[in-house]
Amino acid sequence: MPTWVDGQRTDELAAADRGLNLGDGHFSTLRVSGGRIVAWPLHRQRLQHACGRLSMGQPDWTALQHTLDQALSHCDPAEAVIKVVITRGCQGxxxxxILDRPPTVIVSTFDYPKHYLNWQQHGVTLVTARLRLGAQPALAAMKTLGRLEQVLLRRELSQYSADDLLVLDNDGRVIEASAANLFLIRGQRLITPSLARCGVAGVMRHQLLRSAADHDWTLEVRDVARDELQHCDAAFMTNALMGAVPVIRIDDRPVPISPSISDIQRLLLC
Incomplete structure (x- = not known):
């Protein structure tokens, strides 16, 4: 699948790039559905916000849009994936x-993970990970290039028969799945863990938090203790590619699928 670096079609990246050497950068993964990028304004907002927090120069957004248009022309219009990576470039x-210099922008295209479509219909099982996420508020909620914790989590997942992991922080708080945000349903309340210390704030999480009140949901963003999972009416996880996926088991506890999750799935494709 094709890749563009700073708008040029190429698979080559400078060996001195700080994203490669130091993980000095961030990224967002975009879903293509029906020939369009789902929730692109939220992805752009996330990229802009991360550039600001990391004191990186902003990319040329007009040039990036042109590159995304080229990438779309190479994608399966039904379902595909585009990844946007922004690094601080080469600086020694x-x-x-060196602050506020133009960043390096990498755009890549990928096939859509078809198993997500099955997950959306039938749900997933989670098992609690042994690996805990370390706290770093300065980087919390951002999708930075330093994803070694997630690499180790995926290696751990291969040891189980579950579909994904329930991930806690070092104090035993519920944070997320290995690559998705987690929501609990209790009555008309949507509860999702605070990401003030660690974890990644996904764009689907943001979209749901922004629009749930219009659909008569009461939102709670707060610390979530592990024993609360025993008392939820339902649970689901979200990311940009899977949308909303029901959770049908957490460790040894079956979890019902709420009819509301179908409404949430449709909402997240808008």
């Missing part, structure tokens, strides 16, 4: 960054 060997 040391840690000290």
């Amino acid at each position: 060997r040391g840690y000290d960054p």
Whole structure:
């Protein structure tokens, strides 16, 4: 599948790029559905926000839109994936960054993970991970390039028969799945863990938090203790590619599928 670096069609990246050497950058993964990028304004907002928090220069958004249009022309219009990576570029060997220089922008295309469509219909099973997420509020909620915790989590997942992992922080709080945000349903309340210390704030999480009140949901973003999972009416997880996926089992506890999740799935494709 094709890749563009700073708008040029190429698979080559400079060996001195700080994204490669230091993980100095961030990214967003976009779903293509029906020939369009789902929730692109939220992805752009996330990228802009991360550039600001990391004191990186903003990309040329007009040029990036042109590259995305090219990428769309190479995608399966029904379902596909586009990944946008922004790095601080090449600035020498040391840690000290040169601020506000134009970043390097990498756009890649991929096939859509078809198993997500099955997950949306039938749900997934979770098992609690042994690996815990470390707290770093300065980086919390951002999708930075340093994803080694998630690499280790995926290696751990291969040891189980579950579909994904329930991930806690070092204090035992519920945070997320290995690559998705988690929501609990209790009555008309949607409860999702605070990401003030660690975890990734996905664009589907943001979209749901922004629009749920219009659909008569009461939202709670707060610390979630593990024993609360025993008392929820239903649960689901979200990310940009899967939308909303019901959780049907957490460890040894079956979890019912709420009819409301179908409404949430449709909402997240808008």
